Amino acid sequence: MNILVVDDDEMVRYVLTEKLQESGFLVTTAPDGLKAIELFENTPFDAVLLDLKMPGMDGIETLKELRKHDPDIPVIMVTAFGDITTAVEAIKLGAYDFVEKPPQISRIMVTLRRAIEKAALEREIKVLGKSSEESAALKQAYQKLKELDQAKSTFLSSVSHELRTPLTSIIGYADISRKKLTKLFPESDGRDSKNGKIVQQVEENLSTIAQESEKLAGLIESILDLTAMEAGTVEWRWEPLSLSEVIENAAATFSAVFKEKGLEFISEVEGDLPLLKGDRYRLSQVMKQLFSNAAAFTEKGRVTFSAKQVNTDVVIRISDTGRGISASRHELIFEKFSQIGDTLTEKPKGVGLGLPICRLIVGYHGGKIDVESEQGLGSTFTVILPVEEAMKA
Numbered sequence: 001m002n003i004l005v006v007d008d009d010e011m012v013r014y015v016l017t018e019k020l021q022e023s024g025f026l027v028t029t030a031p032d033g034l035k036a037i038e039l040f041e042n043t044p045f046d047a048v049l050l051d052l053k054m055p056g057m058d059g060i061e062t063l064k065e066l067r068k069h070d071p072d073i074p075v076i077m078v079t080a081f082g083d084i085t086t087a088v089e090a091i092k093l094g095a096y097d098f099v100e101k102p103p104q105i106s107r108i109m110v111t112l113r114r115a116i117e118k119a120a121l122e123r124e125i126k127v128l129g130k131s132s133e134e135s136a137a138l139k140q141a142y143q144k145l146k147e148l149d150q151a152k153s154t155f156l157s158s159v160s161h162e163l164r165t166p167l168t169s170i171i172g173y174a175d176i177s178r179k180k181l182t183k184l185f186p187e188s189d190g191r192d193s194k195n196g197k198i199v200q201q202v203e204e205n206l207s208t209i210a211q212e213s214e215k216l217a218g219l220i221e222s223i224l225d226l227t228a229m230e231a232g233t234v235e236w237r238w239e240p241l242s243l244s245e246v247i248e249n250a251a252a253t254f255s256a257v258f259k260e261k262g263l264e265f266i267s268e269v270e271g272d273l274p275l276l277k278g279d280r281y282r283l284s285q286v287m288k289q290l291f292s293n294a295a296a297f298t299e300k301g302r303v304t305f306s307a308k309q310v311n312t313d314v315v316i317r318i319s320d321t322g323r324g325i326s327a328s329r330h331e332l333i334f335e336k337f338s339q340i341g342d343t344l345t346e347k348p349k350g351v352g353l354g355l356p357i358c359r360l361i362v363g364y365h366g367g368k369i370d371v372e373s374e375q376g377l378g379s380t381f382t383v384i385l386p387v388e389e390a391m392k393a
């Protein structure tokens with residue numbers, strides 16, 4: 001993969017070249033737009049990292065020129081922190097995405113790989129389209145599918161927003177009503193009389209309303225999370241963080257759940273894990289999801305979790321002795337609403353958005369998540385997160 005890095009700052013060119021080469025990319029650099037275009041005319045590149053603010057010919061102008069030569073080339077803009085308006089303009093002009101300065105290497109890697117993959121797919125579709133009429137129909141169908149998918153996501157997201165407000169009222173009023181009822185007819189008054197039994201029944205009904213609404217609220221949150229992540233509108237809060245703290249916190253939240261189910265809960269987290277740059281809330285969401293799955297799909301035995309550094313990665317594993325997942329579903333479970341095909345055997349416990357969200361979050365951190373499992377023999381989920389150079393010291 002040959003990458004063209006265009007930036008007037010020599011330091012940025014140097015750092016990006018080093019890092020990209022370490023990851024196996026070929027790198028050519030240009031200090032300004034004119035030089036970039038000159039290089040571009042003679043060499044085939046797979047992607048361009050383009051600084052937005054450069055003296056002389058700026059990023060936007062350079063982008064326009066580059067795309068005249070090759071309308072399909074994936075271009076990723078490197079923008080000053082907070083310069084969203086110009087970045088958006090660049091995207092309208094066909095840039096694939098933008099990363100903010102100081103450029104974060106893991107984010108660049110993920111964006112670059114995605115951009116190149118997308119460009120390759122588009123090229124493939126074009127070739128297919130040329131080869132026969134049938135392929136043209138296929139291409140059209142693909143386009144239609146993509147539009148439908150987009151429309152569905154927008155719909156889901158707007159409907160979910162609308163549902164959130166009334167649901168909050170339902171939960172609130174059910175809670176208040178239950179509390180008022182208990183105050184009016186305290187349990188100490190006895191529940192043996194006919195009226196007492198009715199009061200108890202109403203109390204229980206109100207609790208059920210609140211609980212089910214909470215579940216629904218959880219589902220709505222998941223849909224909003226997922227659609228926002230897919231649309232790239234999630235605000236990520238990157239900060240240096242201690243992964244062991246995130247894991248231990250999530251584990252602490254869940255230890256009661258495991259205890260209640262009679263499951264043993266074993267921690268094997270190495271004490272001196274390196275600091276990691278990431279979004280604390282989102283990573284904790286991943287851990288909680290994996291713990292909640294382990295709890296939901298394990299009837300007896302134990303759940304073990306471990307975290308350790310392996311070279312430049314932190315490897316986290318969560319193993320359970322639960323019902324396991326057949327090999328044919330290993331990829332499927334990371335797809336949205338995957339457990340729908342599972343409903344023949346039993347009523348699904350969740351909605352099937354947990355793992356897709358985990359995969360998106362881990363992917364944004366430049367890492368990956370996978371499963372090893374056999375039906376009936378438990379499952380192990382592995383999350384691998386890269387540690388940034390600067391963070392290791």
Ligand SMILES: Nc1ncnc2c1ncn2[C@@H]1O[C@H](COP(=O)(O)OP(=O)(O)OP(=O)(O)O)[C@@H](O)[C@H]1O
Nearest residue numbers: 293294297324333339350351352353354355356379
């Ligand atoms: N530890 C596990 N053991 C066995 N099966 C699992 C495990 N984790 C996930 N699965 C399977 O993968 C499916 C998808 O998991 P996912 O977390 O995405 O959805 P969910 O837990 O059903 O719903 P939710 O959106 O509430 O998390 C589950 O329905 C289940 O069939």
Ligand SMILES: [Mg+2]
Nearest residue numbers: 293350354355
């Ligand atoms: Mg789940």
